[in-house]
Amino acid sequence: MTAEQSARARRKRHEEAAAWVLKNRDSNQSAHESRAFEEWLDRGQENRTAYEAAERLMGEARAVILNDPALRNFKVKPRPRVAKTLAVAILGAALVGGAFVYSDGPMRLLANAISGTGEMPTIELADGTTIQLNAFSAVSYRFTAETRTVTLLRGQAFFQVAKDANRPFVVEANGGRTTALGTAFDVRLDPNSTEVTVTEHAVSVTSHRPAAEPAVRVNEGQQAIYDRDGKVKDVRQADTHTVLAWRRGQLVVDNALLADVVTEIGRHFAGRIIISNSDLAARRVSGTFTVTDTDAALALLRESLGVSVIRMGPLILLRG
Numbered sequence: 270m271t272a273e274q275s276a277r278a279r280r281k282r283h284e285e286a287a288a289w290v291l292k293n294r295d296s297n298q299s300a301h302e303s304r305a306f307e308e309w310l311d312r313g314q315e316n317r318t319a320y321e322a323a324e325r326l327m328g329e330a331r332a333v334i335l336n337d338p339a340l341r342n343f344k345v346k347p348r349p350r351v352a353k354t355l356a357v358a359i360l361g362a363a364l365v366g367g368a369f370v371y372s373d374g375p376m377r378l379l380a381n382a383i384s385g386t387g388e389m390p391t392i393e394l395a396d397g398t399t400i401q402l403n404a405f406s407a408v409s410y411r412f413t414a415e416t417r418t419v420t421l422l423r424g425q426a427f428f429q430v431a432k433d434a435n436r437p438f439v440v441e442a443n444g445g446r447t448t449a450l451g452t453a454f455d456v457r458l459d460p461n462s463t464e465v466t467v468t469e470h471a472v473s474v475t476s477h478r479p480a481a482e483p484a485v486r487v488n489e490g491q492q493a494i495y496d497r498d499g500k501v502k503d504v505r506q507a508d509t510h511t512v513l514a515w516r517r518g519q520l521v522v523d524n525a526l527l528a529d530v531v532t533e534i535g536r537h538f539a540g541r542i543i544i545s546n547s548d549l550a551a552r553r554v555s556g557t558f559t560v561t562d563t564d565a566a567l568a569l570l571r572e573s574l575g576v577s578v579i580r581m582g583p584l585i586l587l588r589g
Contacts, residue, residue: 285309286319287581380407380422387537387561389516397431398438403457403515404536412436424536425457427516441477444499448473448484455512462502466492466512474501518561527552527574531587538563540583549576549589 289306292298310317377383382392384402391401392408396417400408406424410417417433421442430438430449438449442456442463453469465474467487475484476499485501487493492507511521520533528550535542537560544550554573558566567578567585577588 282315282319283323286316286323289320290323376407376423379409381409383407384424386539389518394431396433396436399429401427401516421456421458423458425455425515427453427455427513429453443495444477444497445495445501446475446477446499448475450486452489454487462494462496464492464494464512466507466509468509468513476500514557515560518559520558520560520566521556522558523555524553525555526550527554527570527587530554530558530570534558534560534563534566537561538585540585542585542587545586545588549587552589 289309292302293306310320382390382400382402384390384404384406387404389402389404391399393399394410394417395412398417400419402408403425406426407422408419408426409422410419412418413436415436417436417438419428419438419440421440426440428438428440428449430452432451440447440449440456442458445463445465447454447456447465450471450473452467452472454472455464455466455468457464457466465472465487467489469489471486471488473484473486474493474495476482476495478499482500485493485504487504490506490509492505492512493501494503494505495501514521515533518537520530522530528544531542531544531550552574554570556569556573558569560566563585567587570576570587571578574589579586579588
C-alpha cells in the first residue's frame, strides 16, 4: 500500500469511527445496526483504536460546546432518521453551522453594511468616504445636512474620510465617539475596550457623554484605547503596519493570548474553532499568521505551541 493509499484508508477509518459514535448514541438503534457495529470493530485493532479516539474527542467537543452559550442554546426541531451513518455526521455538522448563520440575523437588521466570514469588503459612502471592513464586522450609518455618523456595531473597520468642512465625520463605537480631523484611521472593537489608530493627520476621541470626559486628540501614528464608558485609558505610539496587517490578510502578534489569535483566525473560517481548556487558551504566542488561510495559520500554531488540531465537520478542536 502506498503512503497516499494508507492516508486515504486512515481517513476513511476515522470518518467511520465518528459516524459510529453518533450512531451508537441513538437510543433507537436496531439490533441489525448493533451487529454491524460489532462486525466493524472485529475487522481489526485499528478500527477499535479509531473508535476509542473518536469517543474521546466527541466527549471533549461536547463538553466545550455545553460551555459555549452560542452552541448550547441553539435549538433544532427533531429530524427523521438518516439511513447512512456518515450522513448522520454530516447532518449534525450542518445543523451546528446553521446555528452560526441564524444567530447573525439580528445584526443584519441593524447594519447597513456587514461582512461575513472571510470577507473584507470596501464600501464607498455617498460623500466619497471609503470604509474597509474586516471579516465578520458590521456598520450602520446616517448622514444628515449637518452630520455624518457611522456606528461600528461589530469587529473592525478602516476609514478614509472625505473632506466636508460643513459636516463632521464621527464614528461611534461602544461608549465612545471618534471625530475625524481630515484623516484616515482604524477602529477595532474588543469585548471591554475600543482601539483607535490614526494613520493620517488626527482624530478627537470623546465619550458619548462629553461633559463627563474631555476630548482627547490622537495624532498620526498614535493609538488610543478607551473603555466601554468612552473614557480614554491610554494614548501611545503605534506600529501602524502591524495594526493594519488585517487588510493584507495577516495577523502580527507578540506574546498574545492564544484565545485572541484564534478569534482572529476564526473570522475567516466558516465554522467554529474551539480551544479545549482555559489553560491552553491563556498560553502566549508570537508570530505572523496568514489568517485568510486557516490551514496555514493552524499549522503555525501547531509548530509554535505543539497543539493538536482535530477537525470534525465545521468544528476544529485545539488540544494542548
